[in-house]
Amino acid sequence: MGLELRNFLIGLTFGVTGTLCFAYYEYLRKQLHFTMTWAIGSTFVLYIVPPLLFYSSCFIRRHLIFLPFALRPFWVNFDDPKSQGLEGTRNFYLTSEPGIQIGIWHILPKSQVEKSIEKNDLFWEESLSSSGRPIIFYLHGTSASRALGHRKELYRLLQNLDYHVIAIDYRGYADSTQVAPFETGVVTDSTCVYKWIQSKLGKSRKIIPLIVWGHSLGTGVGCHMVSELCLENKGPTGLILESPFSNLRDQFKYHWLSTVSYVNQNTKNKTPNMCQINTNITLNGLLLQSAQ
16 A cells, blocks of 8 residues: 555656646747747837838838927927027018918027017018128928027027027928928928028128028038029028038938838939039038139
8 A cells, every 4th residue: 555655646746747847848938939929020020111111101201301200309489489598589480382381590699689679570680681790591400490409509609609590490390380391392491581581681682691501401401402592693602511411312222221222203303413502612611612
């Protein structure tokens, strides 16, 4: 009886141990299967789906290039530039084409700030010509708005140097009309503001320097705009290109989500002809071309 009980207990022990080992093996197999499935799925979602969407959708490419939805900083009251640390600044809007309104800041030169206290909008407009100070028309880069930190630092620097600064947000950005931006659209917006500045300068435009300053994406917008303005003999005094790119086709081609060497016809031939620009061009502080 004792031998039978011992054999029974030994068999029970082996049976329980074997069952536990098999259960643990199944658990590990399922965990490994889950881990492998998760890893393969994540790789597919992260590294295959985005490039395919980027390649197949012009809408997605456009939004990833312009990034108008990347709002920084949040909760900006554009009607109150003083709350953003900008003295002597007013907010206003222009209509670039039917249904499209463009948000604009006009930052006065330091010498005009005190004079602007309790003055109406007419003072700001007349000061463009009456102050005799140079004007910087600033075209910002991709994402965010004209209220982004480093952009405001540049405005203050230029203001302290006694320059007027006109800074805009293209369509789709900030408080401008919320429609999807595209190349000819943002060039139209910029051209509208540029021609508004010229109209306020009147005869003084032959005397007062008007300089277009483009940063990153804004260099492409600025080159396209200025090339067309030069054909009309309405080009600016100078064009500053800060962190430029060669053309929009290369922006698509070398974007981190794309290894695509082909861009559809809607963007293929949009690169402006630099030979059409007959004004001073400065690239990252280096004078590339002189109009003289």
